[in-house]
Amino acid sequence: MPELRRDPVIGRWVIISTERAKRPDQFKGGIEEERLKEGEKCPFCEGNEAMTPPEICAVRKAGTKPDSPGWEVRVIPSISKFLQVEGGLDRRGHGMYDLMNARGAHEIVVETPSHRMEAAAMPGQITKVFNVVLDRMADLEKDPWIKYVLMFKNHGAAAGGSHIKHSRLQLIGTPVNLKRVKEELAGAKAYYDYKDRCIFCDIIKQELSSGKRVIAESKNFISLAAFAPRFPFETWILPKRHSCDFYKMDRSEIPDLAELIRIDFEKKRKVLGEFPYNVVLHTAPFRRDRAKRGYWETIEHDYHWHLEFLPILTRVAGFEWGTGFYINPLPPEDACKALKEAEV
Amino acid sequence: MPELRRDPVIGRWVIISTERAKRPDQFKGGIEEERLKEGEKCPFCEGNEAMTPPEICAVRKAGTKPDSPGWEVRVIPSISKFLQVEGGLDRRGHGMYDLMNARGAHEIVVETPSHRMEAAAMPGQITKVFNVVLDRMADLEKDPWIKYVLMFKNHGAAAGGSHIKHSRLQLIGTPVNLKRVKEELAGAKAYYDYKDRCIFCDIIKQELSSGKRVIAESKNFISLAAFAPRFPFETWILPKRHSCDFYKMDRSEIPDLAELIRIDFEKKRKVLGEFPYNVVLHTAPFRRDRAKRGYWETIEHDYHWHLEFLPILTRVAGFEWGTGFYINPLPPEDACKALKEAEV
Numbered sequence: 001m002p003e004l005r006r007d008p009v010i011g012r013w014v015i016i017s018t019e020r021a022k023r024p025d026q027f028k029g030g031i032e033e034e035r036l037k038e039g040e041k042c043p044f045c046e047g048n049e050a051m052t053p054p055e056i057c058a059v060r061k062a063g064t065k066p067d068s069p070g071w072e073v074r075v076i077p078s079i080s081k082f083l084q085v086e087g088g089l090d091r092r093g094h095g096m097y098d099l100m101n102a103r104g105a106h107e108i109v110v111e112t113p114s115h116r117m118e119a120a121a122m123p124g125q126i127t128k129v130f131n132v133v134l135d136r137m138a139d140l141e142k143d144p145w146i147k148y149v150l151m152f153k154n155h156g157a158a159a160g161g162s163h164i165k166h167s168r169l170q171l172i173g174t175p176v177n178l179k180r181v182k183e184e185l186a187g188a189k190a191y192y193d194y195k196d197r198c199i200f201c202d203i204i205k206q207e208l209s210s211g212k213r214v215i216a217e218s219k220n221f222i223s224l225a226a227f228a229p230r231f232p233f234e235t236w237i238l239p240k241r242h243s244c245d246f247y248k249m250d251r252s253e254i255p256d257l258a259e260l261i262r263i264d265f266e267k268k269r270k271v272l273g274e275f276p277y278n279v280v281l282h283t284a285p286f287r288r289d290r291a292k293r294g295y296w297e298t299i300e301h302d303y304h305w306h307l308e309f310l311p312i313l314t315r316v317a318g319f320e321w322g323t324g325f326y327i328n329p330l331p332p333e334d335a336c337k338a339l340k341e342a343e344v
Numbered sequence: 345m346p347e348l349r350r351d352p353v354i355g356r357w358v359i360i361s362t363e364r365a366k367r368p369d370q371f372k373g374g375i376e377e378e379r380l381k382e383g384e385k386c387p388f389c390e391g392n393e394a395m396t397p398p399e400i401c402a403v404r405k406a407g408t409k410p411d412s413p414g415w416e417v418r419v420i421p422s423i424s425k426f427l428q429v430e431g432g433l434d435r436r437g438h439g440m441y442d443l444m445n446a447r448g449a450h451e452i453v454v455e456t457p458s459h460r461m462e463a464a465a466m467p468g469q470i471t472k473v474f475n476v477v478l479d480r481m482a483d484l485e486k487d488p489w490i491k492y493v494l495m496f497k498n499h500g501a502a503a504g505g506s507h508i509k510h511s512r513l514q515l516i517g518t519p520v521n522l523k524r525v526k527e528e529l530a531g532a533k534a535y536y537d538y539k540d541r542c543i544f545c546d547i548i549k550q551e552l553s554s555g556k557r558v559i560a561e562s563k564n565f566i567s568l569a570a571f572a573p574r575f576p577f578e579t580w581i582l583p584k585r586h587s588c589d590f591y592k593m594d595r596s597e598i599p600d601l602a603e604l605i606r607i608d609f610e611k612k613r614k615v616l617g618e619f620p621y622n623v624v625l626h627t628a629p630f631r632r633d634r635a636k637r638g639y640w641e642t643i644e645h646d647y648h649w650h651l652e653f654l655p656i657l658t659r660v661a662g663f664e665w666g667t668g669f670y671i672n673p674l675p676p677e678d679a680c681k682a683l684k685e686a687e688v
Contacts, residue, residue, distance in 0.1 A: 005572035009531040014572040014670045082671050095550045097571050160659040178669045187353040206439045227441050228349035228358040315504040325522045326358045327426055
């Protein structure tokens with residue numbers, strides 16, 4: 001059973017993945033290659049359904065059977081079992097250390113049946129994908145062990161993507177609240193406690209009035225270059241109307257969001273060509289029947305979900321993720337100007 | 345003048361490096377190559393002193409002049425001027441945002457005159473390097489704007505290293521305390537407030553008694569596989585005697601530390617071959633005449649400097665540095681066993 005171990009000093013949880021473990025000598029030579037091996041098949045392509053565990057759900061043509069061709073979006077459990085959907089947490093100490101079983105969920109949302117299509121470029125496809133993601137998040141909320149669902153995408157080796165480039169999102173349900181999530185919640189709450197306003201709503205207002213970092217807008221959403229971006233061309237997409245839970249969004253607004261994502265993505269492609277990137281959803285943790293205290297007390301008023309789109313164009317040094325100190329060689333105003341001018 | 349901008353929600357500071365800025369279209373195609381270009385000279389090699397700014401200090405053979413050959417360790421200002429040693433901070437607001445000038449220091453400690461030598465493998469050389477680093481830190485403490493000095497090393501592209509592989513350390517003096525540093529200080533202080541003991545001293549005691557994660561020991565230092573490591577083969581080196589300030593260490597103990605670093609490093613080389621890595625020093629912030637409150641109140645009792653050695657053998661996904669949630673496929677006990685058994 002994989003373990004969740006807590007760093008005793010700063011409280012960062014790490015999954016020690018016994019299931020996925022390699023032998024120490026298998027790390028020799030460092031990072032692996034970034035191509036499909038000769039003759040290797042993509043497990044995410046239509047027709048190769050037998051290569052994956054049975055699907056959790058799918059958007060399918062009428063009359064087609066699970067785990068067979070005919071789907072448009074397909075959700076499967078991750079092959080790398082570093083989080084397990086069964087069993088309890090068994091929180092325990094080990095001398096001064098804390099650990100628990102790596103209870104949780106890890107699902108892959110295959111965004112298109114074709115290896116070559118990129119979902120971000122096709123609003124119709126993103127709409128279908130997000131509808132499925134909203135279903136999955138609502139379903140994961142029913143698991144009492146899961147406190148938070150991370151939705152993210154790794155594209156390209158530099159962004160942690162695998163050598164299989166098939167367009168897909170990942171959902172990770174964790175049994176603990178993550179440090180960065182807690183920090184963001186604490187920051188938003190401190191602002192709200194002081195000003196009685198949502199900090200993200202204030203950011204949107206200030207950005208709309210200055211205009212210097214607004215890349216594009218739709219009826220319900222806005223795409224911004226962050227004021228203090230870690231990475232060149234880092235952009236955030238936020239709903240204009242205050243809302244803390246991504247998975248509770250009004251589904252009629254998904255096509256509007258999907259079209260803004262397409263515009264934001266294609267502008268980046270125009271300026272940057274093919275590039276490695278991460279997308280990370282920031283949304284509120286599940287709250288269920290928890291006592292309304294701490295971060296939860298005002299979370300519906302002070303927190304505001306958003307998507308962070310992080311191109312990986314510079315080398316991120318270990319000291320940056322080790323210290324939380326980033327160096328960005330491109331002012332976001334310049335990035336914004338270049339993206340705004342790119343016609344798509 | 346480059347700017348230090350604060351993310352308004354979580355308080356992370358980012359340097360927006362106007363001096364080093366590239367045009368937006370220069371990011372096209374992503375990360376650059378990792379080799380010296382044909383005919384390109386290494387600015388850190390003996391004989392190429394004219395390629396760098398004038399040296400700050402050096403360990404030199406008697407009779408040789410600054411910025412000429414004859415040195416063993418050489419400290420120069422970084423060419424990328426994303427931190428500036430002159431001027432004030434000019435802390436200011438920008439609507440709801442906070443920024444200040446990127447006042448600080450950025451120095452390169454060239455560890456050997458030869459392009460091919462690796463300082464970590466040569467205890468005599470590391471001893472000279474650390475003596476110089478201690479001098480530089482004591483000197484940077486005199487600059488009232490500098491709150492913290494980061495010492496780190498990036499080796500190899502995957503670890504954020506440049507294409508010039510010449511062995512060197514970097515020192516960055518920052519005018520703000522960094523989020524991760526504050527977090528670690530807060531964690532150590534919380535433990536001390538509760539137990540009246542240093543958490544790192546307790547870690548050393550528990551590790552020595554279990555033995556499962558101790559890689560090597562010397563008279564004054566210990567090398568451990570961390571209990572909750574982010575990366576395979578992540579190791580920490582700590583002084584056995586409690587001390588919060590690296591730069592105030594007893595200089596007579598440097599050779600002992602250097603020899604343990606060599607053992608730790610060569611064991612990794614034996615198991616892993618050539619591999620990309622980061623080394624990050626964790627030490628207490630400068631305290632000067634600050635009022636003794638907050639983190640500073642008990643810091644001399646509760647904080648314990650250490651070196652973190654982070655091999656970059658797996659792809660770190662953006663979601664990991666974005667969320668503080670790491671997945672490590674190798675249990676540290678297995679890494680420790682492999683390193684312990686490697687004879688050097």
